[in-house]
Amino acid sequence: xxxxxxxxxxTTFAFLDIETTGxxxxxxxxxxxxxxxxxxxxxxxxxxxxxxxxxxxxxxIEQLTGISNPxxxxxxxxxxxxxxxxxxxxxxxxxxxxxxxDYGFIKSEFRRxxxxxxxxxxxxxxxxxxxxxxxxxxxxxxxxxRHGLHTVQRHRAMGDVAAMLEFFCHALAEHGEPKVxxxxxxxxxxxxxxxxxxxxxxxxxxxxxxxxxxxxENDVLLYVGKSTNIAxxxxxxxxxxxxxxxxxxxxxxxxxxEWTETAGELGALLLELKQIKSLKPxxxxxxxxxxxxxxxxxxxxxxxxxxxxxxxxxxPDRLGSYFGLFRSKRDxxxxxxxxxxxxxxxxxxxxxxxxxxxxxxxxxxxxCMGACEQADDVARYNLRMQIAFHGLRLQxxxxxGPVGLVEHNEANGRTDILVFYNWMHVATVHSEEAFFDLxxxxxxxxxxxxxxxxxxxxxxxxxxxxxxIIELPAAGVPDVLMP
Numbered sequence: 038x039x040x041x042x043x044x045x046x047x048t049t050f051a052f053l054d055i056e057t058t059g060x061x062x063x064x065x066x067x068x069x070x071x072x073x074x075x076x077x078x079x080x081x082x083x084x085x086x087x088x089x090x091x092x093x094x095x096x097x098i099e100q101l102t103g104i105s106n107p108x109x110x111x112x113x114x115x116x117x118x119x120x121x122x123x124x125x126x127x128x129x130x131x132x133x134x135x136x137x138x139d140y141g142f143i144k145s146e147f148r149r150x151x152x153x154x155x156x157x158x159x160x161x162x163x164x165x166x167x168x169x170x171x172x173x174x175x176x177x178x179x180x181x182x183r184h185g186l187h188t189v190q191r192h193r194a195m196g197d198v199a200a201m202l203e204f205f206c207h208a209l210a211e212h213g214e215p216k217v218x219x220x221x222x223x224x225x226x227x228x229x230x231x232x233x234x235x236x237x238x239x240x241x242x243x244x245x246x247x248x249x250x251x252x253x254e255n256d257v258l259l260y261v262g263k264s265t266n267i268a269x270x271x272x273x274x275x276x277x278x279x280x281x282x283x284x285x286x287x288x289x290x291x292x293x294x295e296w297t298e299t300a301g302e303l304g305a306l307l308l309e310l311k312q313i314k315s316l317k318p319x320x321x322x323x324x325x326x327x328x329x330x331x332x333x334x335x336x337x338x339x340x341x342x343x344x345x346x347x348x349x350x351x352x353p354d355r356l357g358s359y360f361g362l363f364r365s366k367r368d369x370x371x372x373x374x375x376x377x378x379x380x381x382x383x384x385x386x387x388x389x390x391x392x393x394x395x396x397x398x399x400x401x402x403x404x405c406m407g408a409c410e411q412a413d414d415v416a417r418y419n420l421r422m423q424i425a426f427h428g429l430r431l432q433x434x435x436x437x438g439p440v441g442l443v444e445h446n447e448a449n450g451r452t453d454i455l456v457f458y459n460w461m462h463v464a465t466v467h468s469e470e471a472f473f474d475l476x477x478x479x480x481x482x483x484x485x486x487x488x489x490x491x492x493x494x495x496x497x498x499x500x501x502x503x504x505x506i507i508e509l510p511a512a513g514v515p516d517v518l519m520p
Contacts, residue, residue, distance in 0.1 A: 050132050246301055
């Protein structure tokens with residue numbers, strides 16, 4: 038790919054550094070901005086300000102930067118200087134060391150104001166790696182030591198700007214303007230690709246749906262994601278990973294990208310969910326598989342009142358008998374407590390109090406109508422129970438046996454038939470012949486809350502694009518999957 042034609046005589050480079058309250062652009066704020074403008078071999082201006090971050094600066098950050106809370110108390114807010122900063126950076130090349138960090142914070146500050154900010158971005162870490170590939174370390178301290186740069190006040194904006202600009206000028210003198218110009222042109226032309234990946238990694242990625250996996254050193258799985266356009270989604274990671282310290286860490290660790298294509302979005306969703314829970318990637322925040330789901334079952338007690346009991350063994354063929362799916366006993370009890378309070382139900386009958394003689398504790402407070410001492414009408418109480426729990430009732434499987442949901446992708450010519458039974462994804466095949474010849478005997482499938490939600494929405498949800506569903510005769514279903 039041809040690079041941008043960089044002319045130092047007419048291009049202004051804005052060497053910028055910021056100090057912040059922490060490492061996450063999503064939650065932390067800027068405390069100082071320093072910029073030095075360079076064009077055609079000379080500094081043509083500079084701009085600097087402290088900022089009131091509208092939050093406390095942690096003590097270790099105060100110690101690191103020397104910027105204290107009293108120093109910024111009377112400083113302007115970012116909103117106060119946003120117009121001036123935008124004007125200063127208009128039409129220049131935004132230069133920073135580890136630019137993902139600085140550029141990400143600047144973009145986030147503008148985003149908080151409901152404004153978009155964009156610029157051509159040059160990272161001097163990447164410039165150093167291109168010009169000095171024989172060296173492993175390219176942080177600012179390493180550059181200062183390696184190239185004999187002047188000692189500066191580190192971790193203050195203008196100090197770091199001075200070191201960055203001196204490195205830039207040193208590289209120009211050592212390698213010459215044509216080579217440095219060509220390298221900068223290539224870096225500005227390319228998408229923001231993590232330095233340890235091949236520059237053409239995006240060219241290999243499919244433009245259709247599927248799941249992608251990021252691997253780090255020693256093939257450690259870092260992240261699993263899905264998209265209807267794998268290449269586009271991976272590219273968005275690379276352009277947006279400067280928005281958080283988590284993204285920066287993942288980008289720096291990334292060594293390899295793998296992917297699995299699917300025919301449609303549902304197949305990608307289910308595969309992503311399965312791989313996150315089974316492979317446990319380091320950077321996925323989504324919940325992993327619960328050790329044992331908890332549900333609620335209503336049973337009739339000796340006095341005729343409906344009672345609630347927690348169930349830890351979910352039988353998929355009896356889903357219509359269960360109410361709610363919870364990841365823990367605590368979550369289920371919290372839900373029961375809310376139901377009791379809203380519907381004047383008895384905590385004792387709901388299992389929220391230990392069994393003991395006499396009324397429940399809530400009865401004394403006037404929050405129970407007396408079912409625990411047979412003072413509440415049984416029929417009315419049971420009706421309130423049924424109404425209160427109605428919205429939590431799990432869907433009963435409406436087909437006699439397994440069904441296949443057909444996803445077909447014209448672009449990649451792929452067909453996936455996602456096979457479901459009792460709301461569980463039990464297999465994926467790629468033709469109707471394979472579907473009707475499918476043997477499900479010995480399939481090790483466990484009931485999963487997240488998959489259940491996806492499958493119910495796909496098969497029964499409203500406002501969902503109609504999908505072609507084919508049924509497998511119940512007679513062909515092995516005992517291991519039948520009630």
